[in-house]
Amino acid sequence: MIPDDKDNEAMSEEERAAAAEWEAMAGGDEASADGEAEQQAGGGGPKSNRVLDQDEIDSLLGLGGGGGGEDDKPSGIQAIINSALVSYERLPMLEIVFDRLVRMLSTSLRNFTSDNVEVSLDSITAIRFGDYLNSIPLPAMLGVFKAEEWDNFGLLMVDSSLTYSIVDVLLGGRRGTAAMRIEGRPYTTIERNLVERLIGVVLNDLTSTFDPLSPVTFRFERLETNPRFAAIARPANAAVLARLRVDMEDRGGRLELLLPYATLEPVRELLLQMFMGEKFGRDSIWETHLSGELWQTEVPIDAVLDEFSMSLGQVLSWEPGSRLELECTPNSPVELRCGTVQLFRGTMGRRGGHIAVQIQDRLMKL
Numbered sequence: 412m413i414p415d416d417k418d419n420e421a422m423s424e425e426e427r428a429a430a431a432e433w434e435a436m437a438g439g440d441e442a443s444a445d446g447e448a449e450q451q452a453g454g455g456g457p458k459s460n461r462v463l464d465q466d467e468i469d470s471l472l473g474l475g476g477g478g479g480g481e482d483d484k485p486s487g488i489q490a491i492i493n494s495a496l497v498s499y500e501r502l503p504m505l506e507i508v509f510d511r512l513v514r515m516l517s518t519s520l521r522n523f524t525s526d527n528v529e530v531s532l533d534s535i536t537a538i539r540f541g542d543y544l545n546s547i548p549l550p551a552m553l554g555v556f557k558a559e560e561w562d563n564f565g566l567l568m569v570d571s572s573l574t575y576s577i578v579d580v581l582l583g584g585r586r587g588t589a590a591m592r593i594e595g596r597p598y599t600t601i602e603r604n605l606v607e608r609l610i611g612v613v614l615n616d617l618t619s620t621f622d623p624l625s626p627v628t629f630r631f632e633r634l635e636t637n638p639r640f641a642a643i644a645r646p647a648n649a650a651v652l653a654r655l656r657v658d659m660e661d662r663g664g665r666l667e668l669l670l671p672y673a674t675l676e677p678v679r680e681l682l683l684q685m686f687m688g689e690k691f692g693r694d695s696i697w698e699t700h701l702s703g704e705l706w707q708t709e710v711p712i713d714a715v716l717d718e719f720s721m722s723l724g725q726v727l728s729w730e731p732g733s734r735l736e737l738e739c740t741p742n743s744p745v746e747l748r749c750g751t752v753q754l755f756r757g758t759m760g761r762r763g764g765h766i767a768v769q770i771q772d773r774l775m776k777l
Contacts, residue, residue, distance in 0.1 A: 502651070502675070502679075502682040502683060503682075503683070503684065504624060504681060504682040504683070504684050505535070505651065505675070505682045506535060508620050508621060508624065508682075509532055509535060509620075509653050509668075510532065511620040512616055512617055512620045513530050513531065513532045513655065515616040515619060515620060516530045516612075516613060516616050516655070517529060517530045519612050519615070519616050520612065520657065523608075523609070523612050524577070524580045524581065524659065526580050526659050526660070527659065527660060528657065528658070528659050529657075529658045529659075530655055530656070530657055530658075531655070531656045531658070532653065532654070532655055532656075533654040533655065533656050533665075534652075534653075534654050535651065535652070535653050535654075536651075536652050536654075537649055537650070537651060537652070538649070538650060538652050539646065539647060539648065539649060539650070540642075540643075540644045540645065540646055540647075540648045540649075540650050540669075540671060541645075541646025541647065542646075543650065543652060543669060544638040544639075544641070544642070544646070545638075547568060547638050548570060548571075549638075550571050550598070550636065551568055551569065551570050551571060551574075551636070552568070552569045552574060552598065552603070552606050552634055552635075552636060553566060553567070553568050553569075553634070553635045553636070553638060553641040554566070554567040554568075554569070554606075554607070554610040554631060554633075554634055554635075555631075555632045555633050555634075555635065555641055555643060556610070556614055556629050556630060556631050556632055557629070557630050557632050558627050558628070558629055558674055559627065559628040559629075559630055560625075560626065560627045560628065560677075561627060561674055561675075561676075561677045561678070563671065563673055563674035564632070564643040564644075564671075564674065565629070565643070565668070565669060565670045565671070565674055566641060566643055566668075566669040566670075567610055567613060567614070567666065567667070567668055567669075568665075568666070568667040568668075568669070569606055569609065569610070569664070569666060570664045570665045570666075570667075571664070572662075572663065572664035572665070573657055573663065573664020573665060573666065574598070574602060574606055574664070575664075576657075576659055576662035576663055576664055577605055577606065577609055578601070578602050578605055579662065580659060580662065581605055597636070598636060603634055606634065607631065607634055610631055610634070611631060613666065613668075614629040614630075614631060617629050617668070621678075624678065624681050624682075625677075625678045625681055627678075643671065644671045644673065648671055648672070648673065649671070649672050650669050650670060650671040650672060651669070651670050651671075651672065651675065652667060652668070652669050653667070653668045653669075653670075654666075654667050655667070655668065710749050711749065712747055712748070712749055712754070713747070713748045713749075714745050714746075714747055714759075714768055715745065715746045715747075715748055716737060716739050716743070716745055716759070717737040717738055717739040717743070719737075719738070741759060742758065743759075744756050744757065744758060744771075745757055745758065745759050745768050746774070747768065747770070752775065753774040753775065754773075754774060754775045755770045755771075755772065755773055755774060755775075756770075756771060756772040756774055757769045757770040757771045757772075758771065
């Protein structure tokens with residue numbers, strides 16, 4: 412059967428529609444592939460040439476603020492650079508020294524003021540010297556002292572409350588009444604002299620507390636009221652700060668003792684110890700046991716008849732039956748040695764069928 416012309420036209424129209432549909436589908440796949448390629452090229456792939464903006468760089472370095480007021484908070488590298496915290500190794504022996512200072516200072520200040528004085532240790536911290544000078548509450552008196560044997564300086568701060576309390580107590584103020592404080596005026600000569608006497612008492616006790624560890628003399632240099640004139644180290648240098656509280660019934664104040672790490676460097680190894688050992692006490696039981704075991708220890712003793720030097724070639728030429736001629740006689744002295752240590756010298760003889768040495772001289776120095 413031969414199809415007519417209408418059927419041929421219908422078939423051609425259906426084929427054209429199918430072909431158009433397939434063409435559209437192929438074009439969509441190519442467009443999606445092109446889109447993925449463009450997205451990969453622009454999204455930071457291995458061959459990406461995109462330049463990061465400042466916000467992305469800050470986020471990678473940890474400097475981003477996160478929005479909403481967080482930009483002002485330092486973090487990341489900026490926090491490391493601008494950090495004011497000081498993290499140094501602990502000095503256990505220095506804590507013991509300051510504890511002894513508190514006990515001795517309580518007794519010394521009682522004798523100095525003829526009053527009931529209690530001294531307590533608030534804290535021991537590490538701080539940068541510049542930060543400490545900026546944190547001193549003014550007005551205050553700063554005593555600069557020198558460690559003679561260590562050839563460096565330290566700082567002692569007496570706040571205004573303790574200054575007026577000491578003046579009130581030493582000049583006959585009544586007990587149970589707060590010291591009168593007059594702010595906005597410089598310290599008088601009497602107040603400065605009394606504070607110098609107080610600093611002298613503290614430095615004497617500080618010298619005594621370091622004596623079991625390392626003899627040192629703390630000598631008072633000068634008294635300052637302006638922190639800028641009391642600079643004994645660079646602002647970035649680290650220091651140990653001990654805060655002491657002095658209470659005299661209803662009166663009192665604070666003492667702050669600052670020692671730079673550079674000042675403590677000569678005794679750093681001693682301050683790293685956990686205890687002072689024999690300087691604080693002796694363990695008699697251990698000493699008795701150790702001495703008893705030492706007296707029973709067996710050591711080899713060599714009796715040396717003679718010594719001479721030979722070349723290595725002569726030694727290698729030795730054979731069984733070779734003889735060594737010693738330049739000694741039966742009356743020659745014999746040395747008794749323990750290893751390389753010469754102990755005694757004597758003469759050789761015979762006793763009970765055994766060769767013996769009679770000791771004549773002691774060579775070891777006791």
